[in-house]
Amino acid sequence: MKAVILAAGLGRRMRSFKPKPLVNLFGFPIIEHTIRKLKDHEIIVVYHLKEIAEFIKRKFPNVKLIYNPNPKRENGYSLYLAKKYIDGDFLLLMADHYYAEEFFSFNDSFDKTMLFVSEKCYGDEKEATKVKVNNGRILSIGKNLKKYEYFDTGFFYCKKEIFDCIEKIKKDKIKLSDVITELSKRGEVGYKIINDFWMDIDTKKELKNAEKAIEKSLIKESDGYISRYINRKISAKITKFIARFDFVTPNMITFFSFLIGLLSAFFFFNRNPIAGGILAQVSSVIDGCDGELARIKNMGSSFGSVFDSLLDRCADLLIVLGMLFAYGFTTLSIVAFFFASSGSILVSYVWHLTKIRFYPACRDARLFMIMIGGLLSWFSKEFLLYTMLLIGALAHFGIWWKMYRFYKEISKKAHTLQG
Amino acid sequence: MKAVILAAGLGRRMRSFKPKPLVNLFGFPIIEHTIRKLKDHEIIVVYHLKEIAEFIKRKFPNVKLIYNPNPKRENGYSLYLAKKYIDGDFLLLMADHYYAEEFFSFNDSFDKTMLFVSEKCYGDEKEATKVKVNNGRILSIGKNLKKYEYFDTGFFYCKKEIFDCIEKIKKDKIKLSDVITELSKRGEVGYKIINDFWMDIDTKKELKNAEKAIEKSLIKESDGYISRYINRKISAKITKFIARFDFVTPNMITFFSFLIGLLSAFFFFNRNPIAGGILAQVSSVIDGCDGELARIKNMGSSFGSVFDSLLDRCADLLIVLGMLFAYGFTTLSIVAFFFASSGSILVSYVWHLTKIRFYPACRDARLFMIMIGGLLSWFSKEFLLYTMLLIGALAHFGIWWKMYRFYKEISKKAHTLQG
Numbered sequence: 001m002k003a004v005i006l007a008a009g010l011g012r013r014m015r016s017f018k019p020k021p022l023v024n025l026f027g028f029p030i031i032e033h034t035i036r037k038l039k040d041h042e043i044i045v046v047y048h049l050k051e052i053a054e055f056i057k058r059k060f061p062n063v064k065l066i067y068n069p070n071p072k073r074e075n076g077y078s079l080y081l082a083k084k085y086i087d088g089d090f091l092l093l094m095a096d097h098y099y100a101e102e103f104f105s106f107n108d109s110f111d112k113t114m115l116f117v118s119e120k121c122y123g124d125e126k127e128a129t130k131v132k133v134n135n136g137r138i139l140s141i142g143k144n145l146k147k148y149e150y151f152d153t154g155f156f157y158c159k160k161e162i163f164d165c166i167e168k169i170k171k172d173k174i175k176l177s178d179v180i181t182e183l184s185k186r187g188e189v190g191y192k193i194i195n196d197f198w199m200d201i202d203t204k205k206e207l208k209n210a211e212k213a214i215e216k217s218l219i220k221e222s223d224g225y226i227s228r229y230i231n232r233k234i235s236a237k238i239t240k241f242i243a244r245f246d247f248v249t250p251n252m253i254t255f256f257s258f259l260i261g262l263l264s265a266f267f268f269f270n271r272n273p274i275a276g277g278i279l280a281q282v283s284s285v286i287d288g289c290d291g292e293l294a295r296i297k298n299m300g301s302s303f304g305s306v307f308d309s310l311l312d313r314c315a316d317l318l319i320v321l322g323m324l325f326a327y328g329f330t331t332l333s334i335v336a337f338f339f340a341s342s343g344s345i346l347v348s349y350v351w352h353l354t355k356i357r358f359y360p361a362c363r364d365a366r367l368f369m370i371m372i373g374g375l376l377s378w379f380s381k382e383f384l385l386y387t388m389l390l391i392g393a394l395a396h397f398g399i400w401w402k403m404y405r406f407y408k409e410i411s412k413k414a415h416t417l418q419g
Numbered sequence: 420m421k422a423v424i425l426a427a428g429l430g431r432r433m434r435s436f437k438p439k440p441l442v443n444l445f446g447f448p449i450i451e452h453t454i455r456k457l458k459d460h461e462i463i464v465v466y467h468l469k470e471i472a473e474f475i476k477r478k479f480p481n482v483k484l485i486y487n488p489n490p491k492r493e494n495g496y497s498l499y500l501a502k503k504y505i506d507g508d509f510l511l512l513m514a515d516h517y518y519a520e521e522f523f524s525f526n527d528s529f530d531k532t533m534l535f536v537s538e539k540c541y542g543d544e545k546e547a548t549k550v551k552v553n554n555g556r557i558l559s560i561g562k563n564l565k566k567y568e569y570f571d572t573g574f575f576y577c578k579k580e581i582f583d584c585i586e587k588i589k590k591d592k593i594k595l596s597d598v599i600t601e602l603s604k605r606g607e608v609g610y611k612i613i614n615d616f617w618m619d620i621d622t623k624k625e626l627k628n629a630e631k632a633i634e635k636s637l638i639k640e641s642d643g644y645i646s647r648y649i650n651r652k653i654s655a656k657i658t659k660f661i662a663r664f665d666f667v668t669p670n671m672i673t674f675f676s677f678l679i680g681l682l683s684a685f686f687f688f689n690r691n692p693i694a695g696g697i698l699a700q701v702s703s704v705i706d707g708c709d710g711e712l713a714r715i716k717n718m719g720s721s722f723g724s725v726f727d728s729l730l731d732r733c734a735d736l737l738i739v740l741g742m743l744f745a746y747g748f749t750t751l752s753i754v755a756f757f758f759a760s761s762g763s764i765l766v767s768y769v770w771h772l773t774k775i776r777f778y779p780a781c782r783d784a785r786l787f788m789i790m791i792g793g794l795l796s797w798f799s800k801e802f803l804l805y806t807m808l809l810i811g812a813l814a815h816f817g818i819w820w821k822m823y824r825f826y827k828e829i830s831k832k833a834h835t836l837q838g
Contacts, residue, residue, distance in 0.1 A: 303829045306772045310822065313768060317761050329748075342736050345764050349732060352771050353725045403729065410722045 003041040007095030008048040008068040008078045021095035027243025031095045036298040046078045076174030092156035102196030114157040117150035138184040227364035235288035250294040257286040261315030268322025277374015284367035316344045327384040336388035343395025354406040358398030422460040426514030427467040427487040427497045440514035446662025450514045455717040465497045495593030511575035521615030533576040536569035557603040572617045646783035654707035672709040680734030687741025696793015703786035735763040746803040755807035762814025773825040777817030
């Protein structure tokens with residue numbers, strides 16, 4: 001499907017030397033966020049300022065550029081300029097808005113033009129366009145509505161018939177909201193409610209809030225406690241810094257995190273468990289960045305996630321082996337090593353098979369315990385042994401706990417199917 | 420969908436004290452194979468002999484039984500007796516036929532009655548019902564056709580309108596082939612070609628051939644060489660024997676195979692690598708039976724396959740640990756152990772992630788090598804060390820080979836999508 005991004009606005013409110021769509025949001029321009037999320041679409045950008053055209057030509061040469069010589073004629077006119085490149089249904093978006101992932105995840109095709117609305121306004125409510133609906137139909141749209149249910153997110157699924165409607169408006173200034181109002185009078189507009197973050201970024205404060213929201217969105221539901229409350233706080237900052245460099249790929253970060261893991265193992269081998277422990281935790285933090293970068297830049301791949309999983313397991317093994325060397329060989333330490341290393345791999349193996357998590361044995365928790373164990377070894381090296389035993393116990397318990405949960409889940413499903 | 424099994428035939432040709440549908444095929448009655456494969460359907464069986472009714476009542480109390488007092492009126496009449504229980508499309512099958520898995524794996528619904536045909540006749544070609552088609556239509560059906568393209572497999576997808584057609588046949592004997600011929604004259608029958616094994620089991624020789632075909636079907640495409648050419652030959656025999664016992668579940672066999680694996684590890688620990696090696700291979704053979712039983716009795720479950728994978732990994736680890744103890748602790752043997760044990764788990768881990776196999780490092784090959792190593796240790800215990808090193812080398816090579824193949828596969832897919 002084609003996607004039209006309107007970038008010909010004049011952006012009067014934010015004090016910035018840059019045109020609004022080029023303002024840096026979490027490491028790269030607002031419009032780049034949208035272009036990246038539209039990876040599988042043919043993108044058309046309607047622009048006025050030459051900086052925007054230059055930026056897009058340089059970074060996304062496949063994007064079709066259309067010049068709007070007269071931005072004062074408003075965004076409906078901008079859209080109309082794309083008419084001849086459109087042959088079917090298309091998406092319509094605003095270059096100065098940030099839209100979170102859920103906006104792009106629908107797979108339906110609709111039989112009328114759809115306005116994507118939100119129950120929540122994340123930015124300045126006064127400036128937002130409100131939407132009043134009734135019985136599935138849009139009644140009115142405007143900034144100054146007194147009674148309204150939703151906010152216009154500036155994200156549309158359009159039928160190409162929208163251009164006929166624009167042609168009939170014999171005004172100099174054509175606002176998109178007028179076009180939608182006109183279409184809705186004829187019952188040709190529906191709306192779809194999206195419950196994810198979006199923002200019309202107009203001020204520095206809104207920009208900051210959008211960055212906070214992006215940072216929050218990097219926390220995955222499946223994150224363990226250490227990851228959620230410690231690692232992500234740091235890794236998000238690193239990711240934001242890295243995101244500005246276009247040559248850095250998620251797989252590079254995966255490999256870099258693995259190298260730090262190797263270094264941790266190396267320090268353990270060399271009987272320096274304090275450095276080894278700290279590096280294990282550093283590696284754990286950086287291990288979060290690959291996925292974060294992949295998500296915000298839409299660079300995820302199935303190879304990347306397999307590569308990440310495998311290198312994580314290799315690093316886990318070597319770090320625990322390093323702990324064994326740091327502690328020294330005794331029957332108990334060999335058993336503890338076997339217990340911890342097999343548990344570390346198997347608990348992740350069972351996760352892949354069952355998709356059930358046991359947080360105290362997740363990688364974030366294990367590497368955190370290794371750091372604590374490494375630091376405590378300053379008092380007594382026995383702590384290294386205890387750490388291996390603890391990791392082994394948690395992991396092996398976790399494996400069978402997951403199997404039990406999985407069995408229950410399967411039985412419940414079978415029951416539901418029969419019942 | 421409902422499924423009608425016609426079991427009221429008189430079975431005149433096979434010399435057996437049992438009614439034909441109850442003849443033992445690979446451990447349990449022919450009709451039970453079909454009933455099990457129809458697990459998700461509401462099954463109706465039309466019978467004449469009370470042994471059949473007794474068997475089904477005892478084993479499958481949910482199956483609806485319909486008595487046909489007059490089997491001489493032929494199978495079209497048998498089908499007609501099911502009329503009042505049918506409310507939509509239904510499957511129609513013969514109780515004395517064996518149908519392999521592909522027959523049951525279609526998900527379409529058809530807009531006319533479909534005859535499932537085969538290009539190959541696996542039984543007595545003279546006795547088979549032949550089908551002549553032209554331009555997607557059935558021209559004629561019968562035993563004595565001179566020219567024909569396909570064989571009638573006795574498996575149908577029926578519209579309930581078939582009963583109207585039967586009603587119009589004012590004869591005492593109503594053959595199903597006549598009904599189908601009648602329907603096809605009106606263009607109300609299509610056909611679907613199935614390329615999997617099926618057999619109308621009439622003679623002892625055919626029974627034997629069917630058992631051979633089932634045995635062959637137990638070999639999976641993904642089986643390694645040891646599994647395919649050695650293990651399956653034995654495990655199929657065991658499975659055939661076990662299949663007669665209804666209390667035995669695939670998960671029990673999984674656990675039993677694990678216990679043999681534990682016993683193997685135990686013998687290695689006790690410095691008896693010959694017994695350990697042999698038991699490792701025995702465990703590997705029995706490890707095939709759980710899947711085989713699950714397939715032929717349609718008892719597979721996602722829990723079962725996860726349970727099997729996890730116990731396999733645990734046994735692998737313990738057996739290799741046993742080898743380390745049997746050999747004794749040296750720096751090299753500890754490295755070899757680490758190499759072999761981590762490789763064994765990771766190679767399987769990467770299989771789950773990529774679904775790419777590297778046969779020389781599959782479990783069947785690894786356990787076979789352990790047997791050979793165990794036997795050779797009679798000459799010199801160094802062979803235990805060599806075995807661990809060989810397994811480690813193959814597994815670790817296999818891991819990266821899989822990753823490389825996976826990367827190529829992904830790149831190719833992306834290329835195809837773009838091109």
